[in-house]
Amino acid sequence: MTEPIVQYRDVYKSFGDVKVLKGINLDIHAGEKVAVIGPSGSGKTTIIRMLMTLEEPTSGDIIVSGENLWKMEKNGKEVRANEKHLRKVRGDIGMVFQHFNLFPHMTILENCMTAPIHVKKEDKHEVRERAIQMLERVGLGDKIDNYPSQLSGGQKQRVAMARAVVMRPKIMLFDEVTSALDPELVGEVLEVIRDLAQHEDMAMVLVTHEMDFALDIADKVLFLDEGVIAEQGSARDVIEHSQNERLQSFLSRFRA
Amino acid sequence: MEVIPQVAKGLQVTITVLLASALLAYLLAFVAGLSKLSNNVLIRKATGVYVEIFRGTSLIVQLFWLYYAIPMLFGIQLGTNWWIGVIAIGLNYGAYLSEVVRSSIVAVDKGQSEAATALNMSSFQRMRLIIFPQAVRMMLPEFGNYTILILKSTSLVSLIGLHDVLYYGDIIRSTNASATPIVYGVILVFYFILALPLIWMTRKGEAIAKKGAASS
């Protein structure tokens, strides 16, 4: 395989006195679908939030396409990244949130168009075409002029995914995207993720509690426990052959 | 029934003072509200002093103080008392409204800023495209309420000799005491009519604020 698109090297993260991540080493390759599972409070979300630059690691490095995300060179010395550097390196990363975080003052279509136009300075008409196409693909072609408040949770999350994909990221992060949804709306969101996983060549990192789904689409599964990656490998390896007791007890809770 | 046209002569002053001082107050509110969120300690502290002084004392005292002090301290005549009235009211309500601006910006849900970051916006774009438009929607009802307060406070300018509706009313009262109830009744109705569109706009603002922003 080629050089990984993302590398975590010995990454630690504390919030105050609480050590959430204690030495994460992880490679993500282009196009790879990675599922991150583990008990709540194990630091799953923090892993992807650091990659999205929403949290700064306490120590360690995150390398994106060969560039150190949180550090940069200045006068031959390594210093903390400034905004310009962060923006340059995180440009290929997109994220979908648990609580959607759609922009309530914009229509669905505007939600999907604002970043390509203002951030990537792309042509308005071209972006519009692409955004409409993407919204049709997630089944919301008839809602483009609606505001987020007029949509169900499942529809909001599908818009959020369309908004992220329109930016053409090479890596997409999914932060427990079905956790805030009513159970009957989970299916439609998972369908969209499955569609993206099958037809887009971007890498995907899913933090999720939808165990069966994650194992189904993931090339690689990480089991995170008490701030370290306790187990990793193909879905089959991790589920069927792992000797890790905590993983087995964790999984058994989903197999009731 | 000459009371109405007599009093109506003051409408021009009442309305121009209302518009000008409201405009000045809004302007100061945004400048001071944003300064309060600045990273620069000096700017934050200086803004704090302005806000605290004007919120901690009475408008009528500020008005008199400026009326006597500006010509004396600066040796300049600001020209007309109209300006002194506008400046006093603008400074006073600018201080109150700056708190509205500041707290609305802070109240925009953190997820909004995170979503903007995930779309690789710069901090300026984040503010301009995402945070600020939502904060403004949240401010609308309070801006409406404060504009009604500004309208009411314009009656103070008669005390520094401006010829507003209350001034003309006082003149009628001093020449014809028996007309007093009608005079002040008419003036109250005038103010109420001026307030009606503001009341309506405030309610509209509440509706917009409710649906157009993600607040935490």
Next chain:
Amino acid sequence: MNTTYWSWERFFEALPIVLDGLWMTIFLTFASFAFALIVGFIWTLLRRIPIKPFNWIVTWSMEFIRSTPPLVQLFFIFFALPVIPVIGITLSPVQSAILGLGLHYSTYISEIYRSGIDSVGKGQWEAAKALNFSTMDKWKKIILPQAIPPTVPMLGNYLIILFKEVPLVSTITVSEILLLANTYGSRNFAYLEPLTIVGIIFLVLSYASAFLIKRLELRLNKRFDKNALAKSS
């Protein structure tokens, strides 16, 4: 107008004269606040009477009082009331001040009462009904104990706002600090120092009371933490 600038001599000469009016200012603050608390309560009761036209009249009367200038209302009470044929009554300046400021702020106070009542969760009303409480008991034992605590800091803030409105009554000849400052000013052709004194008095007192209200709020929050539970359940 006086051409000399700031004089500390005048400042200290004016200080005791202006301070003489402080008790009147404070008295009027509390008296008109008490009046506003009572009238605000009456507004709240009136608004709960479920007759449409009556409700409409009450609501718009409050809106009228709230959105017209207290200064004009004071003038109406002080200058116009006495000359109204038949019902005309003459009130002293102090009485007019209490009536005028109290009435104006009663409309705001009523709004606070209402928000307090609205803050009591629907479940609480239903529970009171389910337990077959009498109307009196329902209010006394269930609603008011929960509705009052959150209003206390809001009422406190209005006390401070009212305090800052009191100098308006200098215009109807009540001898509070602003009137005394203006009187000193016109006698000595020097307004800057006495008016500055008035400003300082307001700054000091409104911040001291804001501080006290914040402490009271903290203490209330601790004592009535249970309410938060009641609301969410």
